[in-house]
Amino acid sequence: xxxxxxxxxxxxxxxxxxxxxxxxxxxxxxxxxxxxxxxxxxxxxxxxxxxxxxxxxxxxxxxxxxxxxxxxxxxxxxxxxxxxxxxxxx
Numbered sequence: 467x468x469x470x471x472x473x474x475x476x477x478x479x480x481x482x483x484x485x486x487x488x489x490x491x492x493x494x495x496x497x498x499x500x501x502x503x504x505x506x507x508x509x510x511x512x513x514x515x516x517x518x519x520x521x522x523x524x525x526x527x528x529x530x531x532x533x534x535x536x537x538x539x540x541x542x543x544x545x546x547x548x549x550x551x552x553x554x555x556x
Contacts, residue, residue, distance in 0.1 A: 476491060502543055513551055
């Protein structure tokens with residue numbers, strides 16, 4: 467499912483227009499992004515938790531030349547599924 471299909475699904479299930487569903491989806495994505503940018507977590511009970519993880523700096527290798535390269539430390543988004551989501555899949 468891509469973003470357009472998700473908007474269509476939201477519009478149909480919530481009985482709202484596609485434009486309103488698109489704005490709602492953008493608001494949710496924006497809220498999650500803003501919270502993660504501040505270093506917080508977003509917990510949707512039954513669905514899962516979005517959090518920020520830290521990846522330490524490390525030495526990597528260029529596969530083409532074999533030269534060592536430095537890979538900088540980075541913050542990465544992480545998602546941990548909730549129990550209801552796991553149960554729905556099994």
